[in-house]
Amino acid sequence: MRVLLIEDDQLIGDGIKVGLEKLGFAVDWFSDGLEGEEALYQIPYEAVVLDLGLPGQDGLEVLKNWRQNGRKEPVLILTARGDVDERIAGLNSGADDYLGKPFSLKEVQARLNALIRRSNGRTSPMLTYKQVSFDPQTRKVTLEGKEVVLSPKETALLELLLLNKNKILSKETIENKIYSWDDEVSSNAVEVHIHHLRKKLGKDIVRTVNKIGYILEEI
Helix, strand or coil: CEEEEECCCHHHHHHHHHHHHHCCCEEEEECCHHHHHHHCCCCCCCEEEEECCCCCCCHHHHHHHHHHCCCCCCEEEEEECCCHHHHHHHHHCCCCEEEEECCCHHHHHHHHHHHHHHHCCCCCCCEEECCEEEECCCCEEEECCEEECCCHHHHHHHHHHHHCCCCCECHHHHHHHHCCCCCCCCCCHHHHHHHHHHHHHCCCCCEEECCCEEECCCC
8 A cells, every 4th residue: 555654854764664665565755744745635645654843844734734625544643752742733633643753663554554444444454355365464365264475566456456346446546556656667567466466366356347447346
């Protein structure tokens, strides 16, 4: 899933970006509040990780502007662990969750997964389709109870399809959801990933809708 990270501390930002990418997320990282605010209007992000002390524009103002303009993406704010007033201000401004510094990457992952799950109206952390199951936290995929090894992008594509069952996703939508601006994307990348999913999980796992896109249908 593609997430927006706005953090001006280079060490923390780099650690979150690299760590989340290893865990299967596509991450766009901005260190300036104004640039980060604008990015949310350009790309359909699944969630946002937002620091509050930012150059250009304070994180609280960024968050308030998003909510006033109707943006509903779940936002996880990063705060100093002891700053209760800052956490309260963030939540009152429209944040969905907060995380105090220092934090573990696994907790960032768990909180993002929970936010994405709730924003999609799901209660169970597991994603399933027929005999296929996917655990967003461990990133493990099973078919009929047996683990299937997928590449990171194949896993991200499967997760996207599972989150959007019975919805046709265009090639452009898929690219925007599973790739960051830093990724190099070949013209047939999506088709290759779809081919590999069918080979590993069954040829009927994904249906191609001619000239429109792909769908994972659940009757």
